[in-house]
Amino acid sequence: MKFNVLAEMEYSARSAGTIILNIHALRTPHQTVISETFATDPYIKVEELTSVHGENRLMRFEIEEAGTIKVNYQATIDNLCEVKDFTEVTEVPVAHMDHTIFPYLYPSRYCQSDKLYRLAHNLFGHIYNPFEKVATLTNWIHRNVLYLSGSTNSQTSAFDTVTEQAGVCRDFAHLGIALCRALTIPARYFTGYAYQLKPADFHACFEAYIGNEWVLFDATRLVPLNGLLKIASGRDAADTAIANIFGDVLFTSMLVSCELAEDGFTPFYYEDGQLKGLSYL
Amino acid sequence: MKFNVLAEMEYSARSAGTIILNIHALRTPHQTVISETFATDPYIKVEELTSVHGENRLMRFEIEEAGTIKVNYQATIDNLCEVKDFTEVTEVPVAHMDHTIFPYLYPSRYCQSDKLYRLAHNLFGHIYNPFEKVATLTNWIHRNVLYLSGSTNSQTSAFDTVTEQAGVCRDFAHLGIALCRALTIPARYFTGYAYQLKPADFHACFEAYIGNEWVLFDATRLVPLNGLLKIASGRDAADTAIANIFGDVLFTSMLVSCELAEDGFTPFYYEDGQLKGLSYL
Amino acid sequence: MKFNVLAEMEYSARSAGTIILNIHALRTPHQTVISETFATDPYIKVEELTSVHGENRLMRFEIEEAGTIKVNYQATIDNLCEVKDFTEVTEVPVAHMDHTIFPYLYPSRYCQSDKLYRLAHNLFGHIYNPFEKVATLTNWIHRNVLYLSGSTNSQTSAFDTVTEQAGVCRDFAHLGIALCRALTIPARYFTGYAYQLKPADFHACFEAYIGNEWVLFDATRLVPLNGLLKIASGRDAADTAIANIFGDVLFTSMLVSCELAEDGFTPFYYEDGQLKGLSYL
Amino acid sequence: MKFNVLAEMEYSARSAGTIILNIHALRTPHQTVISETFATDPYIKVEELTSVHGENRLMRFEIEEAGTIKVNYQATIDNLCEVKDFTEVTEVPVAHMDHTIFPYLYPSRYCQSDKLYRLAHNLFGHIYNPFEKVATLTNWIHRNVLYLSGSTNSQTSAFDTVTEQAGVCRDFAHLGIALCRALTIPARYFTGYAYQLKPADFHACFEAYIGNEWVLFDATRLVPLNGLLKIASGRDAADTAIANIFGDVLFTSMLVSCELAEDGFTPFYYEDGQLKGLSYL
Structure with missing residues (x-):
């Protein structure tokens, strides 16, 4: 079933610091990431890493000076349960x-x-x-x-x-x-x-x-x-922290959403x- | 510097069980295992595994019935500090x-x-x-x-x-x-x-x-x-447990030793x- | 029902110290202390205090020098349950x-x-x-x-x-x-x-x-x-500690007993x- | 030195309950309560108790039905430090x-x-x-x-x-x-x-x-x-809880104040x- 997901986060840096985000959807045989975009405002070069255990997708970026940083992740994902x-x-x-x-x-x-x-x-x-x-x-x-x-x-x-x-x-x-x-x-x-x-x-x-x-x-x-x-x-x-923050950087706000991208969803509970x-x- | 190490352990199984031992010296660029022997009494087939994190050497063996199990590990090791x-x-x-x-x-x-x-x-x-x-x-x-x-x-x-x-x-x-x-x-x-x-x-x-x-x-x-x-x-x-025991198996005794295998050791402390x-x- | 109780304790003092014992049977409408003796060896003057809360009977004594101290308490007690x-x-x-x-x-x-x-x-x-x-x-x-x-x-x-x-x-x-x-x-x-x-x-x-x-x-x-x-x-x-010890005094051994002092006991459990x-x- | 103190609290009872307040100033040789008033709105009969340990002044009152209860305590106190x-x-x-x-x-x-x-x-x-x-x-x-x-x-x-x-x-x-x-x-x-x-x-x-x-x-x-x-x-x-609440009663708001009631205060710190x-x- 296809879903659109969104995560927006805002950080306020009082000095330089490093953030490691773990908000990207996994790519596995049971989960296809059909499309995704990841952006920071202002633009910062981001390094994608794979966690040692599991295949979690970590994004590491360095904040070089005080200021506000916005992060936006959007993806269309197909899961196969x-x-x-x-x-x-x-x-x-x-x-x-x-x-x-x-x-x-x-x-x-x-x-x-x-x-x-x-x-x-x-x-x-x-x-x-x-x-x-x-x-x-x-x-x-x-x-x-x-x-x-x-x-x-x-x-x-x-x-x-x-x-x-x-x-x-x-x-x-x-x-x-x-x-x-x-x-x-x-x-x-x-x-x-x-x-x-x-x-x-x-x-x-x-x-x-x-x-x-x-x-x-x-x-x-x-x-x-x-x-x-x-x-x-x-x-x-x-x-599996959503964000690991190093340095004097504060998490200030977040918006998350997850919506159906196609019809025909039948909720499954045990x-x-x-x-x-x-x-x- | 070369050392002779010894570990003897004894277990008493009241029923079937599994033991995973982690007593083998690591093999690394800074540590050479010159010789080693590992034996159980009675003889049990042992499976050598490498831990996911680090390169720890795990020995897994299955105890199929109640009884006493002795384990003996001896090695000559050269460490390069x-x-x-x-x-x-x-x-x-x-x-x-x-x-x-x-x-x-x-x-x-x-x-x-x-x-x-x-x-x-x-x-x-x-x-x-x-x-x-x-x-x-x-x-x-x-x-x-x-x-x-x-x-x-x-x-x-x-x-x-x-x-x-x-x-x-x-x-x-x-x-x-x-x-x-x-x-x-x-x-x-x-x-x-x-x-x-x-x-x-x-x-x-x-x-x-x-x-x-x-x-x-x-x-x-x-x-x-x-x-x-x-x-x-x-x-x-x-x-990094020395032993992980699954089943109704008791650890009953242990003997550990570590001796110099050559002359010329100068103790180093910070x-x-x-x-x-x-x-x- | 009447019982004979006994408590013997031994302490080893490495220097001066104070012990507060709480081993005396309470005296209440439901419990009569028919007879009791309390002695220390060597003899030490003991002060009997009553706890602030409850009516617990505390014995305080001062050990003035290093040595071994033995305490002996015996009582015949009648409880009314x-x-x-x-x-x-x-x-x-x-x-x-x-x-x-x-x-x-x-x-x-x-x-x-x-x-x-x-x-x-x-x-x-x-x-x-x-x-x-x-x-x-x-x-x-x-x-x-x-x-x-x-x-x-x-x-x-x-x-x-x-x-x-x-x-x-x-x-x-x-x-x-x-x-x-x-x-x-x-x-x-x-x-x-x-x-x-x-x-x-x-x-x-x-x-x-x-x-x-x-x-x-x-x-x-x-x-x-x-x-x-x-x-x-x-x-x-x-x-309600049996003993509160202040100073470098070690508890070394203890003997406790509780025996019937008359016939006709019928055990009661819920x-x-x-x-x-x-x-x- | 004389002070005027005030405590106002508001509770919202969803059913019957009991509150025990401990907000009255102690009366001691070092602290004189010159005047004080205590009121609840609506009026509830209050029982004044003295705590077992210390001489704390507890006010116990029973809320008989759902509703809002306001408590007001005011006092002029002279402390002698x-x-x-x-x-x-x-x-x-x-x-x-x-x-x-x-x-x-x-x-x-x-x-x-x-x-x-x-x-x-x-x-x-x-x-x-x-x-x-x-x-x-x-x-x-x-x-x-x-x-x-x-x-x-x-x-x-x-x-x-x-x-x-x-x-x-x-x-x-x-x-x-x-x-x-x-x-x-x-x-x-x-x-x-x-x-x-x-x-x-x-x-x-x-x-x-x-x-x-x-x-x-x-x-x-x-x-x-x-x-x-x-x-x-x-x-x-x-x-020494300010309030002990029994029953489905919520604490909803509080106002506390403490003001000088005379001149000449010299702050004392260690x-x-x-x-x-x-x-x-």
């Missing part, structure tokens, strides 16, 4: 797991899976099918954690959220990842554009590694899963009791 | 930093640099030379943190240690890394064999990225820096006021 | 609560009830009868938290235990208290001697304020509730579905 | 300390002195004079912690602030208290009205127990110490190197 039946899937034992997956098994800054081991096993350890296990823990987060803007900050982690039970999409994703890893299911953070997200913003959710592929889960249930356009994946939000998941490379 | 003068070095701005270095700038599980930003700048922000900056913060850790076996556990992080001021080598390393990253200096965790470490054990310290190379620092000052043989590097201990560091790829 | 039916009890609204109870509603060092508000309400908010509410949360702790010696330390708090789900009696009590307070039910920490505790030691559990009296709960279920002899109550372990509780002033 | 010379003061050993002071030696919800033991001793343990010790740690907080509105929330504690080094008056006070207690100096939280505080608000600072009296310290240095009018003291903010402190019972 595949709905699969996971009724027959079994867990991938670590002994047979592709070793490039290992980093997504270990605890990270915001996903302290080492501290959630007993809780995860107490709550979900009895479920055999790994898709059902992750779907169940995602539902558990949805039921127990309140979506509450402003209730958390950039330091909030899964260890906080599992008890405080309030947060935003980032916190829902971190908790999902931490619970998966505590159950020896690799999981990673997903950032993207999201159709029908209100208010419009970047979105975050997570992918779990089930049956040798990455399957998408979103404990917020705020948007249809097939309306997501992927920007980046990583161990958690520390790896349904309880159905072992059908969406894979998104 | 280069002492360099960093008097003239300047900071690598992020705008010119090789992007493969970025992950070592971000906070990780045990190195919450995002929480140490003000403290690091208050204490060390005024130092211009980046080598001196890291040497000074390493000394600060050495002076303020008490080396105390048993005072911390596998969940202790830099955020704890900066206040509680007690720990073991792992904690000293995590705090050094977190302070560096808070100062926009990339830093990574180092595990290895260590000559003259008492009691004999694996050791951990850290590397900071200064003047486009990785320079070794050890806030514990327990061993000469040129007596270290590198096993692995990573973001923190979560990336000295206050000297901007001479040891680079170790 | 009253089993009451709480089927008809309703919550005491804050508007009508005796204000001396307020401190037990607020968060304290080890009982961060402010962080458990949503979790407590999600899990137990729907239960109407306050006794049933506390009994249910006590059972929840018993089912979900593993009793594991050595898994926690003196800094572990309810915020840790609710997620890490392992601990000792102190941690079980702190979590119970924090959950009660999050539900606007006053709760306090209880320390005492415990009949049938294995291995023999001091014990900790908690009291919740229900229907204008303090009712005893023990999430560990390690001992019969009517075999407890109360030493102290307070907001949490910070208020039973699921029975709204019968034990009040213990 | 005594400036004393502490050059000759020595530490009060625990062996001779009045036992009613003990609770202010122990860790509390926001002042985890048990975690700051080594840090406090490393930084301030060498200072002999207890007034100088507390003055020095207060200056250390002032120099290292940034006053930054909105940087913290109601869960922020001294353990956070000592590392994150940003906060508001409440955080400055908690850190001061925690450092004192880690040094075996009793310390307690102080809330009050503050002359010349901009923007006008309630203020928080702390008292340390030096030479058998409570001496006032304020690491924010935002206001003259002799322009403070005391409302309450307690172990930390958990004991000066470096001067061992003169202000005692305030």
Whole structure:
């Protein structure tokens, strides 16, 4: 399905600095970037880099003097979401797991899976099918954690959220990842554009590694899963920040949008009791 | 300088399981593995993997039934430590930093640099030379943190240690890394064999990225820096565990040793006021 | 029921110091101290104080020089446990609560009830009868938290235990208290001697304020509730430490025992579905 | 010196609830309440209580139905601040300390002195004079912690602030208290009205127990110490909340002021190197 996405950001530099943006849509077998434009005002030479892990597309540019910088990214993107039946899937034992997956098994800054081991096993350890296990823990987060803007900050982690039970999409994703890893299911953070997200913003959710592929889960249930356009994946939000800013540069405003570019969209959400998941490379 | 290293470990499996060991010495331009043997008793087929980040050498093997497993690793290793003068070095701005270095700038599980930003700048922000900056913060850790076996556990992080001021080598390393990253200096965790470490054990310290190379620092000052043989590097201990165990398998005992294999060793430690560091790829 | 209790402690002073012990049985309408002896070897003049909150009996003594100090406390105590039916009890609204109870509603060092508000309400908010509410949360702790010696330390708090789900009696009590307070039910920490505790030691559990009296709960279920002899109550372990030591004095060993002094003991535990509780002033 | 203080608060009740306010000026030998009025609109019967610890004046009232409630408190207060010379003061050993002071030696919800033991001793343990010790740690907080509105929330504690080094008056006070207690100096939280505080608000600072009296310290240095009018003291903010609200009642707005009621005010601040402190019972 084709979507038009837009991200406009404004920064105010009080001196020289460097910005690394991660707002470009990924180019993958499941996601085609049909067209895109990226511009800064004033014009600054931008270097495109590829992240070490994942294939995230980073834009690095240097601000040489104080002033206001505007960034504009627009793209038309076609995503190919595949709905699969996971009724027959079994867990991938670590002994047979592709070793490039290992980093997504270990605890990270915001996903302290080492501290959630007993809780995860107490709550979900009895479920055999790994898709059902992750779907169940995602539902558990949805039921127990309140979506509450402003209730958390950039330091909030899964260890906080599992008890405080309030947060935003980032916190829902971190908790999902931490619970998966505590159950020896690799999981990673997903950032993207999201159709029908209100208010419009970047979105975050997570992918779990089930049956040798990455399957998408979103404990917020705020948007249809097939309306997501992927920007980046990583161990958690520390790896996939929309912007990393170095120097005395302030983020002042942002505008994000994501609209359909063709007809015929049928929203897809997971349904309880159905072992059908969406894979998104 | 040539060293003989030995690691013997014993595990007791109560059922099937998988172990991933990271005890093999790295093979790098600065470290030659002259000879090595690795054996398990009983014999188990072992798969050698290379970690995604760094070139750490992982050994994965599957335990198929309950029982005792012994692991024996022996190697003769020649390390080439280069002492360099960093008097003239300047900071690598992020705008010119090789992007493969970025992950070592971000906070990780045990190195919450995002929480140490003000403290690091208050204490060390005024130092211009980046080598001196890291040497000074390493000394600060050495002076303020008490080396105390048993005072911390596998969940202790830099955020704890900066206040509680007690720990073991792992904690000293995590705090050094977190302070560096808070100062926009990339830093990574180092595990290895260590000559003259008492009691004999694996050791951990850290590397900071200064003047486009990785320079070794050890806030514990327990061993000469040129007596270290590198096993692995990573973001923190979560990336470089000596052993990751999956399944109902218990670690029961360990023996580590590191001895000189030739004459002529002159211990090298950093000295206050000297901007001479040891680079170790 | 009459019990004989004994506590022997040994300290090694490396210089002068002060010890404040809280091991004397409380004297209350529900607990008679029939006889007791307290001695130190060498003899030291001891000052008996009463804690500001509660009526805990503190013994303060000054160690004037380096050496070994032995403390011996023996008592015969008669406790009067009253089993009451709480089927008809309703919550005491804050508007009508005796204000001396307020401190037990607020968060304290080890009982961060402010962080458990949503979790407590999600899990137990729907239960109407306050006794049933506390009994249910006590059972929840018993089912979900593993009793594991050595898994926690003196800094572990309810915020840790609710997620890490392992601990000792102190941690079980702190979590119970924090959950009660999050539900606007006053709760306090209880320390005492415990009949049938294995291995023999001091014990900790908690009291919740229900229907204008303090009712005893023990999430560990390690001992019969009517075999407890109360030493102290307070907001949490910070208020009721067995010993507070000032100066360079080390605790070196301890022996505790609690035996029946008469026949006819019938162990009393709470039973699921029975709204019968034990009040213990 | 005489001051006029005013506090107006507005609450919006969505159903019945209870509010306990702690905004009345304390009546002590050092502070005379010359006149005061307290009113709610609509009129509600208010019960005046005295806190168990300290003599804080609590106003409890019950809101019986949904609606808006306005509270107005006005008072004319005369405070008597005594400036004393502490050059000759020595530490009060625990062996001779009045036992009613003990609770202010122990860790509390926001002042985890048990975690700051080594840090406090490393930084301030060498200072002999207890007034100088507390003055020095207060200056250390002032120099290292940034006053930054909105940087913290109601869960922020001294353990956070000592590392994150940003906060508001409440955080400055908690850190001061925690450092004192880690040094075996009793310390307690102080809330009050503050002359010349901009923007006008309630203020928080702390008292340390030096030479058998409570001496006032304020690491924010935002206001003259002799322009403070005391409302309450307690172990930390958990004991001295301006308002404790039970039920579905929202705090919607507040107005606070503190003005001179007579001429001749000479602002008093501590000066470096001067061992003169202000005692305030």
